[in-house]
Amino acid sequence: MQEDIVIIGAGQAGAQVAQSLRQGGFEGPLRLIGDEPHPPYQRPPLSKKFLAGEIGAEGLWLRPPAFFTTNKIDHIPNTKVVEIDRGAKRLKLENGDTLPYGKLVLATGTNARFLKLDGADKKGVVTLRSIADVDVIRDLLSASRRIAIIGAGYIGLEVAAVAKSLGKEVSVIEAQDRPMKRVVSEAVSEYFARLHQKNGIDLKLNTGIEAIEGGDAVTGVKLSNGETVPAELVLVAVGAEPNDRLAEEAGLETDNGILVDGCGQTSDPDIFAAGDCTRFYSNRYQRSVRMESVQNAIDQAKIVAQALLGNEVDYDPLPWFWSDQYDIKLQIAGLSEGYDDTKVIGSTENSKFYVAYLKETQLIAVDSINSPRSHMMARRVIGEPWRDDLLPEA
Template identity: 70%
Template sequence: QDSVVVIGAGQAGAQVVQSLRQGGHTGIIRLIGEEPHPPYQRPPLSKKFLSGEIGHENLWLRPPAFYSTQNIDLIPNTRVAAIDRDKQRLALENGDTLGYGKLVIATGTQARRISIPGHDLPGVVTLRGIGDVEHIRAQFETHANIVIIGGGYIGLEVAAVAKELGKSVTVVEAQDRPMKRVVSPVISSFYTDLHSKKGVAFRLETGVDAIEGTNSVEAVRLSTGESLPADLVLIAVGAVPNDHLAAEAGLETDSGIIVDGAGLTSDEAIYAAGDCTRFYSNRYRRSVRMESVQNAIDQSKAVAQAILGEDVDYDPLPWFWSDQYHVKLQIAGLSDGYDDTVLVGEPADDKFYVAYLKAGILVAVDSINAPRSHMMARRVIGEPWREGLLPEA
């Protein structure tokens, strides 16, 4: 049968179903999501949606009527509980079952939790979906002391919004600099300075021993012995892939569902796309798991093409962005393994970029308020570095 069922109505799931219809798939298409909303963009959640600058209607990836006009069966509020590969059938949490011809798993990630004492006190939050932001915004009404555990993108974006709303904000980070996993020291120190000037406090190289409080959070006890007063604590220590459905069905997983360049899993009838996947990149000669809009969109297009019978071999040049205050960071390529950097422009002007080189080849560029350099970088990464390869910052 030619029905395609997609689990997970997020960025990737929405792209798969749209690309399938656009590509000429005429059979049944079902998009099952556990959330009550139509598919939406997550990046604004920690930016303009959190600050209240935009509302729900600006988050939808397609107008809600799109799915019915395209004859796509969007099934919200429905969680898939298990995959029966022999019968090609899904068990839904509400007790129903649903057959599939081809299945696409696009279940994304969930916020990583930490199991320290007090992690489940009221006032301790994570940020992954619309519901989380609505909850945090309600807390912003009455709470002034925010502690953010984790100095990655989401932690820093929330710090920026909270600071602009006049909150007292402290970021606690285990590493010696924020965003260490993904950017060079020059970018990290630019962001430490930026946030510090706005009044955000940092505790670097610092762990968290406990979150304290009686009926709700009152303080965060640090590994240094210091106790930070807090009435709202955001835990932003990364995400873990939702690969358990796949693993329980016996599909190959390794912190992510293993797929090939067509998005195919170890079962000929099951594909996967987006944050929940891990694949081998010929470009980077290692397996990668991406958490980005770029990957969710492009890998989903590849999956749709593969289902439509085309030959595809997805091996992207990754790109990503983060907005904090008036500053846009754009990342092109993966900088791991670089042996040299070139700084162009002035961090003091809030406009510069860092080019990452490996054996003289440009492998990645982090741009600060330099969109032209970013766009060009996406074209020339892989070329030998030379003066003039990228425009001035």
């Protein structure tokens, strides 16, 4: 008799673990617990096409709801797990019920990071992580003329582009000296800064936040330089934190993420984890990493499923990411941290170029702007010594 497998988290990673287990021949009881009312869905389009109204909620579904029924995957929505009793191998639910498990998978994802600011609890101050968040933001957008976005990362800039396309006045406030500084080179940052400014975004760099102003509802953001940016809607987009509290309270090893090995196993041999909530050692990059990407969620989930099926596996991915802003597609292959040289190939003026990141002459990452060929090739050749013909023309 096969053990019950319970998956906490019905997002990209959790759904993929369930699917891969069934595809791999697992026939035992399989439960997928999610804290939202929806079938498992994609999150990247939330700040792009879904916010813009170009697709509805059904366009986000990872699989039709019938898929889970057909494959005997017991999807349990609107349910929050509040405690893992590792000794009894039981889960305590928010409603007081308990649920047994034989093997457990944590695919709990991330939570949007929130700023501890005076006034952050006012109506109109929001974060973006879920369908419910976007529903709130849409309603606020329709009633707002001015929007302030705190943070010039992927989500902040994607929402800025959508809001501008809807005719809103948009200010983006960033503490760093350039947008997306954590993930891209100066050349790419400068390109996107110009792109947003050309589209009418008021981009405020090197700027801190003092407080959120207003009565019950927000009326503006007070900056560290004394200026106030008027806004009826404030989006806080300052990154995400791994949702590892449940694991930590259960006594599992965590460190800005749930620590797992190459097969996704935690410090408890009966508990695995996959996706944005995990941290693992990368032999490729010779350091511990935590990745927030669709690629990692899918690939690590497949590894976890294989491990649960009894197969020997070792996860050491080449990560890749993307962002759509206006009609520009940014695709990133690899991790650029620690680079000591860059090569800019193509034309920034024509919005078709890529930046190769080198470390000791070895290619470690590539940012491609409207250059899908260079992105796909980069995913094959990262790790090789740089030469001028290693990648195609932009």
